[in-house]
Amino acid sequence: MSLFSLTKYGIAPVSLYLVLRPLLPAAQGPLPALSASLGFAGLALSATSTLIPLTGEAFKKAGFQGKDLLKKNGPTIPECAGLICASVYCLLLILFIPYPFSDVFAKCKHASLEGLACGDFPHNQLATYLAAILCLLIATLLGFLDDVFDIRWRHKLPIPLIAAIPLLLVYYAENGPTDVVIPIPLRHWLGSVIDLGPVYYLYMALLSTFTTNSINILAGMNGIEVGQALVIAVSVALNDLLYLPWSFRFKIGSLELGGVYGAGLSHGSELLVERHLFSLYLMLPLIGVCAGLLRYNWYPARVFPGDTFCYFTGMAFAVVGINGHFSKTLLLFFVPQIFNFILSCPQLFGLVPCPRHRLPKIHPENSKLLIPSLAEFEEEKPTPKLTELVLNVLSLLGLVRLTYGPVQKHQSNGSNGHSNPKKTPKRITSTTNLTLPNVLLCTFGPMSERTLVKLVMVLQITGTVLAFALRYGLARLLYDGDRR
Template sequence: MVAGPAPRPLPNALLLGLIPVASWFVIRPLIDPVPQVPAIYSSIGFSLFAFLITISLEILLKVYSDPIPESQGLVVACVYILSLILFIPFAFTRSFNQLANAKPSPEGITVLEFPHHQLAVYLSSIISLLIASFLGFLDDVFDIRWRHKLPIPIIASIPLLMVYFAEHGNTNIVVPIPFRGLFGTLVNLGPLYYLYMIMLSTFSTNSINILAGINGSEASQALIIALSVIVNDLLYLPWAVWFRIPVHLLGSKADIEFGGLWGAGMSKGSQVLVERHLFSLYFMLPLVAIGIPHASFPGDTLCYLAGMAFAVVGIQAHFSKTLLLFFMPQIFNFVLSVPQLFGLVPCPRHRVPRFDPETNLLHPSKAQFLKPPSKLSTLILRIFSILGLEERLNQLLMCTQVAGSVVAFVVRYGLAGLVYDGDRR
């Protein structure tokens, strides 16, 4: 029997050392002087705690026979949602500080407007994540068919869309420059915009689930997309440094300058944009913490959770088109999978590869084709068979996802200037 690689857990000293670091980040907004963006410190702290809790999960399809729970994605989802719930008071640290520093009126009454709309958006997002996780767990338990699981994100997005409607969310889209002669600068889609958001949540939730089946693929692609969203959010945050990104080399008319505080980065003085991307960071940082590759079988629960988290930030932070750019590999895979999803091409379901402990290899399942595969399919299979091992295949998937994110940034901050004027998302 060939001995496989033993698991390499992180040193206990490192994990224990992260506990005081995470605690300091959590309480930093309560210590004078209060930072410019206090809530982001607490978000980092809770993300570190989520990382510490989820780092010790089990292994799958390896030579050592540790007991494997059926759906570790439920544990990860619980940790993620719990961190978001505990973070709620810290997300409004600025409002609490203003209340503490407010001077009472002559009548002795202090009235301070609390951002109830932001609280409603935050809570509705958590409810949508809870519903998505619950329905994903039901899918793990009952093995729901694809035609039945496609509408699941619609149910999970109902709280999200209701709050969006109650807060008079924007339903206008900016028309590209070549078509403004026909449609004008803005077009109000009305109910069609809500249909678009439903389709976005459905796609983002199922796309990660479709591009799965390889050890580490679900967590890896979710991790890379989340990191890409975080990088995009950081471009809109206030920074006390100054630097310039020469995007004119990519086709844009002007470079992007960073400097100052509220006028820094792509926000250009808009506190609304800063708050939107802070909201996105609050959801993406814990997702990165739980998505760092660890040995577990995530199941559909984690796929639904990650996809709904991306839909939440794309809709509530109003950068859905940018989000779709980060999903380019998933879009390509979805287009290839449409014939199988709708039964036009037969596809065997849930045929798990057979593990051979003597060679430490996985042997693929076999299916009988009614007709020979096309020459293109045969060529692709032969090319990818050179990879040999599952780990290399997952590495190729991660490299493809990273390349897709790089192309997305080039399109978003370079080529988009050719069809949109100003900062249009």
């Protein structure tokens, strides 16, 4: 039996204990719902790892199958495994609903109440949690429709806006803040705080669109979608842990962590602790399902996650970033995705030809290596000046490789009606596709798919380290006071 199998089956009893432990009155400890969430994360790992291989043939019979485009003569592989992950994830979040409110149930049990409900029940927290689950369910449905109908990129970009509607309405109903603190260098012109009003809701809607599509754009290789989602989820969870009231104290330089509502980054704020606990309740099970899927999606992949996975994971990140009020910190964890999205914009918005698949292509002389794929321009149409300008700038930055060829200009010959070609140089005939993997191949040369994905994961982890350094180190240069 492999180490992964031992982990998969050995973690289930421990997870069940953590889930049932808060239900035992004598075993109540600090943050009981958090220990239950950790148990649900273990169950998510076990359930996903068990169900994915069992349902592979069923997906293939239903038509959800495809060939690995980066392997020569590769086998047919089941697709849409993200539907299994999303189903397990949403089911566990629904089962987890009573745990964050267990203390309220205990108070109501021992109080003499009149009426049908406890007067101090946190309805706003329950509404936020239920809205989050509804957003995830809608995102899962829309992602599955994308897997079924294979929606074009220009049409799928605004789809996540639909899934974000419940979240935005709950945020509005709770009078969520729409003001932002202005960085010190800009306060001379804009003041210390500015209320964005409806623009802030537009920002939140666009955030949900970005987090969903950015993972989907940086996709197509074994393990890359699941790997980046796992790294981001772990990063968000680590950030949340810094705000929790631990029963011990320790110092990192001048920063003191730990202590019940008295130290650490929560700085005595119970509201901050509740926000980051909410984030952890969503991130821990997400880490579990991502870890379970990565086992079967890593090179060589035995299943493909499909668009469903990208939709529901991206929406999960948007939900915690918006409800936890740390959307700027969340975006710092998406630095590779932001770079890839900005780089892809000329193709996504029609300046540069955008083929159906922008994956790297197999090396013609060595099928184990990958080289940058190309987007070719039509010979009959001249390249627009704006397109040439954008590509030339990207070429100067070393982000693309351009191929030039002659421009055919035909002038009519009055004597015989034939045309005489006149050739002019410097016409762009093709460019490497505008994605991060192709940039890495242009920079470091041909490499295997496994090595390329590992390099992307190294960049993702490096981005996380830089994000923490910027958020908790350099932020004081732009903001005064304690920016927690």
